[in-house]
Each structure stands twice: as structure tokens, then as C-alpha cells.
Amino acid sequence: MPLVSNVLGAINFVAMLLSVPVIGAGVWLTMEPDNACVKILQWPVIILGILILVVALAGLVGGLWRIHRLLLFYLVAMLVLIALLLAMVLFAYFVTDKGMGHSVPGRVYLEYHLDDYSGWLRRRVEGPLKWERIKFCLSTSTMCAELNQSYHFAEDFFKTYLTPLQSGCCKPPTECGYTFVNPTYWISPISSAANKDCMEWSNEQTQLCYGCDSCKAGLIANLRREWRRADVILLCTLIGLVVVYLMGCCAFRNAKTEELFRRYKQGYS
Numbered sequence: 179m180p181l182v183s184n185v186l187g188a189i190n191f192v193a194m195l196l197s198v199p200v201i202g203a204g205v206w207l208t209m210e211p212d213n214a215c216v217k218i219l220q221w222p223v224i225i226l227g228i229l230i231l232v233v234a235l236a237g238l239v240g241g242l243w244r245i246h247r248l249l250l251f252y253l254v255a256m257l258v259l260i261a262l263l264l265a266m267v268l269f270a271y272f273v274t275d276k277g278m279g280h281s282v283p284g285r286v287y288l289e290y291h292l293d294d295y296s297g298w299l300r301r302r303v304e305g306p307l308k309w310e311r312i313k314f315c316l317s318t319s320t321m322c323a324e325l326n327q328s329y330h331f332a333e334d335f336f337k338t339y340l341t342p343l344q345s346g347c348c349k350p351p352t353e354c355g356y357t358f359v360n361p362t363y364w365i366s367p368i369s370s371a372a373n374k375d376c377m378e379w380s381n382e383q384t385q386l387c388y389g390c391d392s393c394k395a396g397l398i399a400n401l402r403r404e405w406r407r408a409d410v411i412l413l414c415t416l417i418g419l420v421v422v423y424l425m426g427c428c429a430f431r432n433a434k435t436e437e438l439f440r441r442y443k444q445g446y447s
Contacts, residue, residue, distance in 0.1 A: 179277055186241025186249065186252060188346060189241070189429060190234050190235075190237035190238035190241050190252065191238055192417065192418075192422050193230070194235060194238065196418045196419050198227075199414070200224075200227030200412065202411075203227075203408040204219075204220045204227060205220075207219060207404060207408055208224075210400075210404055211345055211403065213401065214407060216312060218401075219270065226266065229249045229443060232251055233259060236252050237252030237256070253426065253430065255283060256419070256426075260420060261415065263412060263416050267409055267416055270408070273299055273405075275293040275296070276294070276295055276296050277290075277402055286288060286338060287339055287344075288340075288345060289389075289392065290346050290392060290396050290399045292343065292381050292395040292398070294393050294395070295399075295402070299402070301396060303398060304394070308346070312401065313388045313389065313444070317384050321347075321348065322344065322347065322348035322383070323362070325362060326360050326362055329361050335361055336358075342397070342400045343393075343399075344396070345396055346393040346394070346395055347386060347390070347393035347397075348386055349361060349386075350364055350379040350387060353376075354367065354376035354379065358403045363381050366380070371392065378390045379423075400424065404413070
């Protein structure tokens with residue numbers, strides 16, 4: 179029995195360690211500027227990671243001190259958490275399945291269109307009240323001002339890689355035909371614009387293209403990229419938890435079998 183208890187303790191200790199990447203993924207998302215402005219996935223991930231840690235700790239205590247009720251609680255609760263983690267992994271995958279950047283002739287950076295992304299993600303940023311709050315949050319960041327410090331000539335700017343947020347929010351769409359002065363200051367063309375984002379552009383540094391659909395698309399593209407990275411971490415953790423959980427079930431069954439055998443022997447002694 180002590181050997182089985184030690185095995186159960188070791189298994190649950192590994193489960194505790196597996197909660198760390200889940201919590202870490204959530205914390206990493208909260209530290210990204212775009213996720214700070216759109217709080218959707220990060221806190222559910224952090225809470226789920228903390229719950230996994232607490233349940234694994236209960237299993238560790240139950241395994242080392244042979245508390246069967248705690249072990250039963252661990253088996254039931256961890257199964258529920260694994261199901262929730264699976265649902266989160268699938269959800270993040272399917273809502274980020276659509277959408278990608280579009281290449282522009284003569285430019286290294288990509289540009290982004292709002293209609294390319296899933297309806298669920300679009301609804302998170304569309305609507306005047308939602309976007310006003312997000313727009314204010316984005317406008318307080320330094321992502322656009324940093325471009326002015328790095329690029330002084332059009333040739334250098336057109337050959338650089340921009341993040342989706344910078345591409346969508348810090349400059350007008352290429353199709354508008356604006357003339358480059360610096361990354362956040364452009365001369366308007368004489369002809370009328372075909373894209374309504376062209377009318378939204380302003381050289382005012384607190385406005386820029388924060389009101390453009392391209393900025394919303396850039397925000398979603400950034401979220402998509404970060405959620406995909408977090409989803410890989412969650413998927414690897416899910417696989418590890420499933421393996422650990424199955425090992426825990428086997429160890430618990432063996433412990434029960436040993437206990438029944440011990441009671442059976444005592445009954446005949």
C-alpha cells in the first residue's frame with residue numbers, strides 16, 4: 179500500500195506541474211496589449227489552470243495520506259476539468275480557423291479585412307460601444323509612435339514587417355492611395371476613396387485609423403495569432419493530463435484491489 183500511495187502522490191504531483199503551462203498561457207495573454215483591450219479568453223484560461231492546480235493538490239494529499247474521499251473527488255473533478263479544457267481547446271481552434279492577411283504589391287507587410295474572420299470574433303469588436311472602449315485602449319499604446327522612431331523613409335517602411343495591429347491601425351489602407359510622409363502621417367489623395375476606411379483615416383495621432391474596419395481586422399488577426407499559440411500549449415497540456423489521469427485511475431483501482439485483498443486476508447487470519 180505505501181508504494182501505491184507514493185505512485186498516486188507522484189502522479190498528482192505531475193498533474194500539479196501540468197497546471198503551470200495553463201496558468202502561464204493565461205498570464206501571457208493578459209500581458210499582450212491587444213488582449214489587455216479585449217478580455218475574452220485569458221481569465222477563463224487562468225481560472226481553469228488554478229482549478230486544475232487545486233484539484234491535483236487534493237489528489238496529492240489524498241494519495242499520500244490514503245484519503246479515499248479526496249481521491250474520488252480528484253477523479254471526478256479532474257475528469258470535469260479535462261472536459262472543460264478540451265472544450266476550450268476546440269473552441270479556440272474553431273473561432274480562429276478563418277482569416278489571414280492579404281499581400282499588397284510593393285509591400286512586405288500584410289493587410290487585413292474584417293469579413294475574413296469568424297462571426298463570433300467580429301461580434302467581439304463590432305458595435306459602437308464595444309469599439310469605443312477598445313479604440314481608446316489601443317490609442318493609449320505606443321505601437322504606432324514606435325514606428326515613427328524606426329522608419330523615416332517610405333522605402334524602409336514598405337519593406338518592413340508590421341504586426342496586424344500596426345498594419346490595420348497605424349496607417350491607411352494601401353488602396354486609398356495616400357502618400358507617405360512618415361509611418362503615421364500621410365498626404366490624402368485628390369480623388370475620392372473607394373474604401374470607407376480611407377475616409378476614417380486622420381493624421382491626428384490619437385485618431386489615425388483606430389476607427390477603421392482594418393484596425394478591427396488587425397486586432398482580430400493579432401488575437402487569432404496569440405490564441406493559436408496558446409491553443410498549442412493547452413492542447414499539449416490536455417494530452418499530458420489525459421495520460422496522467424488514466425495512470426491515476428489505474429493506480430486508484432490497484433489501491434482498492436490491494437485494500438480488498440488485505441481485508442480478505444484479515445478476515446481469515
